[in-house]
Amino acid sequence: EENDQNVLHKDASPVYQTDVNGDTGGSNTIRKGLLPEKKVVYVCSADFLSECDRIAKVPFRASITHALIEAYGLLSRMSVVPPKPATFEEICHFHSTDYIECLQRLCQDDDPDKYDEEAEEFGLGYDCPADEGVYDSASWAAGGTLTAAEHLVSGQCSVAINWAGGWHHAKRDSAAGFCYINDIVLGILKLRTKYDRVLYVDIDLHHGDGVEDAFCATSKVMTVSFHKYSPGFFPGTGNLSDTGIGKGAGYTVNVPLNEGCQDENFYRVFEKVMDIVKIKFDPEAVVCQCGADGLAGDPMDSFNLTTLSLAKCVQYLLNWSVPLLLLGGGGYHIPNTARCWTHITSVVTGTKLSSDIPEHRYFTLYGPDYDLMISPGNRADTNTPSHIKNVIAQISENLENLQ
Numbered sequence: 001e002e003n004d005q006n007v008l009h010k011d012a013s014p015v016y017q018t019d020v021n022g023d024t025g026g027s028n029t030i031r032k033g034l035l036p037e038k039k040v041v042y043v044c045s046a047d048f049l050s051e052c053d054r055i056a057k058v059p060f061r062a063s064i065t066h067a068l069i070e071a072y073g074l075l076s077r078m079s080v081v082p083p084k085p086a087t088f089e090e091i092c093h094f095h096s097t098d099y100i101e102c103l104q105r106l107c108q109d110d111d112p113d114k115y116d117e118e119a120e121e122f123g124l125g126y127d128c129p130a131d132e133g134v135y136d137s138a139s140w141a142a143g144g145t146l147t148a149a150e151h152l153v154s155g156q157c158s159v160a161i162n163w164a165g166g167w168h169h170a171k172r173d174s175a176a177g178f179c180y181i182n183d184i185v186l187g188i189l190k191l192r193t194k195y196d197r198v199l200y201v202d203i204d205l206h207h208g209d210g211v212e213d214a215f216c217a218t219s220k221v222m223t224v225s226f227h228k229y230s231p232g233f234f235p236g237t238g239n240l241s242d243t244g245i246g247k248g249a250g251y252t253v254n255v256p257l258n259e260g261c262q263d264e265n266f267y268r269v270f271e272k273v274m275d276i277v278k279i280k281f282d283p284e285a286v287v288c289q290c291g292a293d294g295l296a297g298d299p300m301d302s303f304n305l306t307t308l309s310l311a312k313c314v315q316y317l318l319n320w321s322v323p324l325l326l327l328g329g330g331g332y333h334i335p336n337t338a339r340c341w342t343h344i345t346s347v348v349t350g351t352k353l354s355s356d357i358p359e360h361r362y363f364t365l366y367g368p369d370y371d372l373m374i375s376p377g378n379r380a381d382t383n384t385p386s387h388i389k390n391v392i393a394q395i396s397e398n399l400e401n402l403q
């Protein structure tokens with residue numbers, strides 16, 4: 001096999017770290033950051049990929065992403081762990097049994113007129129179709145996130161990755177925004193069996209409303225979502241004034257941004273907000289939804305980010321050296337999404353990658369540049385300095401009062 005798993009990509013120059021007695025390099029210390037060898041769990045298997053390839057709005061995205069990660073030789077830097085699909089019982093640790101039973105029933109029904117009143121009640125219908133295979137792919141994606149979270153809880157790794165997870169719109173008793181099972185909530189509930197304070201960060205283009213709703217009334221889980229917020233833009237929630245309720249008051253953070261957001265503004269806001277979150281909440285574990293639909297070139301055509309800012313956000317969280325669960329999410333320009341999550345995987349494993357896409361099964365998708373990096377479009381960033389300043393000021397004021 002041309003791509004020997006143990007050979008880093010030809011131009012990759014691993015980043016060296018001086019070891020305890022000061023000498024650098026040597027065969028076994030080609031790592032940066034604080035992760036001990038192989039302490040990154042990457043959830044994947046052939047069954048898992050073929051099930052997640054069937055997710056309707058992102059056909060074959062799971063396999064295309066995995067193939068690029070493999071082509072760059074990154075699998076040898078991680079522990080690859082095969083997941084199982086989440087069971088009905090595991091799924092109902094968050095979702096209502098009525099909703100999940102209805103989802104299962106409809107997915108097995110091939111009658112085009114199957115969307116009865118009950119279906120509508122559970123958000124299942126023409127905008128969230130319960131087609132054949134939807135339950136299976138959603139339960140496999142959720143199983144991947146649970147497997148990743150379990151490896152963090154058991155201490156077997158410090159970072160765990162499920163690029164087929166991140167379905168942040170699903171509610172306790174309803175599908176929404178093509179999300180059917182909220183794997184993120186299930187993963188956070190799993191982490192909460194060990195960690196007292198869990199932080200959720202969402203850098204997808206859209207507001208992470210399903211996760212926010214699940215934890216808006218508790219101070220044990222803080223949710224921080226960075227998203228486009230503008231009239232008529234889905235889901236329409238996630239304004240600055242949305243800060244949590246009851247015991248959770250102040251533990252919901254929303255960072256509403258405008259059209260055209262570029263790397264510089266996005267990362268500037270991210271860093272300023274997360275600096276305060278770290279001081280005021282001091283999380284014991286972090287879950288980050290890395291939705292890539294804010295990238296330049298995405299059919300959502302809303303933000304104008306490149307993988308550099310999204311990868312810098314993950315590097316920022318890595319530097320906290322607390323257990324970190326990384327998930328996918330949106331991302332509808334599939335080669336760019338694969339570029340983004342491969343770039344993030346290289347950051348997590350401390351591996352420098354050549355910007356030349358390696359020859360592999362899906363090489364042709366990366367034309368005409370065949371470059372790992374993407375360029376921003378030339379649309380203006382409508383986030384004015386005063387908007388950015390006001391958002392940061394308001395959020396630090398909201399967090400100031402946190403006990």
Ligand SMILES: O=C(CCc1ccccc1NC(=O)c1cccc(C(F)(F)F)c1)NO
Nearest residue numbers: 057177178204206234291293299300330332
């Ligand atoms: O990406 C999402 C949800 C996207 C969404 C929510 C509600 C209604 C529609 C959508 N998604 C789309 O419109 C969509 C999904 C996949 C591909 C496209 C495409 F047509 F832009 F490619 C569009 N959340 O992070």
Ligand SMILES: [Zn+2]
Nearest residue numbers: 204206293330
């Ligand atoms: Zn999205």
